Amino acid sequence: MTGDRSRTSYQASAAGLARRTLGALLGAGSTAMVAEHVERAADPGAALAAVRIIGADAFAPALLAGAALHARDAEAVRVALTALPASDHTPPAPPAGPEAAWLMAWRDWGTVTLLTVLTGRDTDGVTAARPTAPTAGGDGADWASWSVRMGQLCTLALPGLDGPVHEAARGAPLGLARGATRATLRRDYPTAARIVRWLAWLRAEGVALPLDPAPLVEHIAQMAAGDRTALDTAIARRLLAGPSAYEPSDRTGT
Incomplete structure (x- = not known):
């Protein structure tokens, strides 16, 4: 209890x-x-x-x-x-x-x-x-579970970060597109919002995508509820606006 x-x-x-x-x-x-x-x-x-x-x-x-x-x-x-x-240690990837x-x-x-x-x-x-590093699999038979796991790492889909998770996203846009579409069709909007953030990040990086994530983001935003999902879709919108629409701050305010 x-x-x-x-x-x-x-x-x-x-x-x-x-x-x-x-x-x-x-x-x-x-x-x-x-x-x-x-x-x-x-x-x-x-x-x-x-x-x-x-x-x-x-x-x-x-x-x-x-x-x-x-x-x-x-x-x-x-x-x-x-x-x-x-x-303080590095756990192995599942x-x-x-x-x-x-x-x-x-x-x-x-x-x-x-x-x-x-x-x-x-x-x-x-x-x-x-x-x-995450295991590969975005374009393989296990794309569904892989895309969900990538969605659980969506807080890394931000400017200023790059590493093996981001390389995994770059290497499997189709798996992410499938995962976001599948979650949307299942009306699992929190999962869809997390995965579509990676598609928005890839678009901001100039990576060619198998679908346009913008309509998907808008659909999820209209259908979903909850503060966390609202934040995910708002971040995706900002990413889709492109780097010219935002500038990472190099200042710490007071």
Whole structure:
């Protein structure tokens, strides 16, 4: 029962932070939304966990809307990664190792990497080793499960990040297109939104795609519900607008 309450508290807090992040991405709300989410939380522990769950997407307003990363937000992310430290070892990619640990390790890597990029300095001892590369399979028989796993790594589909997961996306746009289409037809809009982010990222990278992701993004945005999915579709829209529509900030705000 306690575990169930904890999970519910974490999920609710993560939804609240996703809502704040979406507001900042759209130019509304506070410019120190991560810090205020933690400072105003009734359950600070759940709020810090939410920062780790949202991960690199907390930087989306700075990366995609030209906003400066507020110094208080940078500090809040550091505190979250210190209170709930990233793994100090590199878990193997599934099926060789547990999927949950591998996914979290990649998300933590993205968060720490962008924190360093956006602040222009080290992260005061906060580190995250880059995990092992994902297994291939996007264009093979297992494209369905592979695309879902890639969707679970959609917080890496942001400017300023590049690595083996991104190479996997570049190497299998057809698998991602199939996965996004399949999830949409099944009305699994959260999964569809996560996968279509990779298609939007690939379009921003200039990669040829087997379908135009823009109508799919709009359909998902109209049909889906939930703060997390709304954030995913808003990020996809920004990515589809192209690099000329956003400039990653090299400043930390005050």
